[in-house]
Amino acid sequence: MSDSSPLPPVRLHPEAELARAALSTPLLSRAVRLARWAGPATRVDAGGGLVEEQLPDAAGTLGLSGDDAAAYAAEAWRVAVDAGLVEITDEEAGTVTAGEELALLTGGSPHDVLTVWLSALETVVADASVPDLDGLMDAMDEGGEIDFTSLDWDPEAEAEFLDGVLGNLYLLTVSEDGPGQAPVPLPALAASMIVPSDMGEPTNDVLEQVSDAMMRLDDQFRTLEPIGLVEYRPVDEDLMADADEEPAAPVDDTDVSRYGLVRLTPLGAYGLRVRLLEAGLDAPAVGELAEKGADALLDGTARFGQSAAQAETEQWLGRREPLAAARDLLAAARGADAGAPLRRLRCQQALSLVGTEAEPALREVLDDPELGGLARVWLSERGASGVPAPSQDLVFWLTVDTVAAQLAAEGNSDELQALVEGLAEQHSGFFAAAWRVDHPATADVLEAMGRLHPDKKVAKEARKAAFKARSQQGG
Numbered sequence: 097m098s099d100s101s102p103l104p105p106v107r108l109h110p111e112a113e114l115a116r117a118a119l120s121t122p123l124l125s126r127a128v129r130l131a132r133w134a135g136p137a138t139r140v141d142a143g144g145g146l147v148e149e150q151l152p153d154a155a156g157t158l159g160l161s162g163d164d165a166a167a168y169a170a171e172a173w174r175v176a177v178d179a180g181l182v183e184i185t186d187e188e189a190g191t192v193t194a195g196e197e198l199a200l201l202t203g204g205s206p207h208d209v210l211t212v213w214l215s216a217l218e219t220v221v222a223d224a225s226v227p228d229l230d231g232l233m234d235a236m237d238e239g240g241e242i243d244f245t246s247l248d249w250d251p252e253a254e255a256e257f258l259d260g261v262l263g264n265l266y267l268l269t270v271s272e273d274g275p276g277q278a279p280v281p282l283p284a285l286a287a288s289m290i291v292p293s294d295m296g297e298p299t300n301d302v303l304e305q306v307s308d309a310m311m312r313l314d315d316q317f318r319t320l321e322p323i324g325l326v327e328y329r330p331v332d333e334d335l336m337a338d339a340d341e342e343p344a345a346p347v348d349d350t351d352v353s354r355y356g357l358v359r360l361t362p363l364g365a366y367g368l369r370v371r372l373l374e375a376g377l378d379a380p381a382v383g384e385l386a387e388k389g390a391d392a393l394l395d396g397t398a399r400f401g402q403s404a405a406q407a408e409t410e411q412w413l414g415r416r417e418p419l420a421a422a423r424d425l426l427a428a429a430r431g432a433d434a435g436a437p438l439r440r441l442r443c444q445q446a447l448s449l450v451g452t453e454a455e456p457a458l459r460e461v462l463d464d465p466e467l468g469g470l471a472r473v474w475l476s477e478r479g480a481s482g483v484p485a486p487s488q489d490l491v492f493w494l495t496v497d498t499v500a501a502q503l504a505a506e507g508n509s510d511e512l513q514a515l516v517e518g519l520a521e522q523h524s525g526f527f528a529a530a531w532r533v534d535h536p537a538t539a540d541v542l543e544a545m546g547r548l549h550p551d552k553k554v555a556k557e558a559r560k561a562a563f564k565a566r567s568q569q570g571g
Contacts, residue, residue, distance in 0.1 A: 115210055118210055123171070126172035131176045131182045133157045174223075178216065221258065225257075272402070283352065291306065382408050386412050425443045465490075527558055
């Protein structure tokens, strides 16, 4: 992901709902139980972890048994310490008391609860980047320092890799053409980090890297699931003929689920967005523009997909009286700058959600050279009487404006190509007249039509018209 490119807007669940989800996550629930269990007799080591003698009691408090019980208890305790649920009051004696954050989970606001959960999340994400503890112990020298070179492990690179994976999972989840709430196959997520976008058939070396990344991610998502970030279906262990072998790539879509499926939860979407914002990325959320002006709405939704733009606009309109909202939208849609056509398209889409109460606002702009076309369309669609017919110049201007907006919104899409073909087919002599249109985007639109139209003769006409338009504009 580019640090400068805004991400698609995410639709967040209400904070109260997210806070309930956070409190019910297995790991935070365990951390809370240990924080309430801790008392004057609880002892911790120099690093703040429970001393080994107390791990069985902690595991019993959590109802855990088996070989991994102590490890799970130690993990929950580490989360309790890092999230402020317990406080080490005497470092030399290693005693603890309940932390201030513990009370927030029962007496605080939903936002307070989520703040505590975010602290817990950071601990778990950091843990997910660390190899198994046995490997760390083997790599520790006599002075207690870890020899990372012997582990073939770069902590910073591993953390960046996991951040990149989580960023891609977020992007896939919030993109309108992504899987949404459907799970993402682990091979696809691993490939998104390894396989270059311009690579055709991956080489054997690249496939091996993808397979290795899958195994790393399998361990990491197992670690991240208990904090509620993701729902994860692990790699099927039957695919592993030997514990030291990596699984081969799936042969078809029918068995891809056996190679791991991961889904970002609503709580996870909230958490990753916070992390992305803290990293300096532009990660908008639907609803952020609801209290802002019409100019902010049109500019902000210009980069949204159609569905997200409508959801944002519906929230904005829900807080306003229809006639006043329509007037504000129309005023904000004016302009001759490069972003104006897309603003007018978003304005038109917003006005389609407004009832007939807005009619006076549309009639007021019928003579406006920039807004008269969309006003006529709006009024005609609602069967309004007395709507003046548009002049040919207005029709052509509105056509150029519409294509310019579609170019800005979608680029060279199939839908835009179909629009271009339809325009050239419906209007004989279109290009002979279109180059004269007094619109800042006329030349750019005609050039795009020349690129998009499949008929070479028509495309040549469009390019010639673009040349004339550019010459007329003095450039």
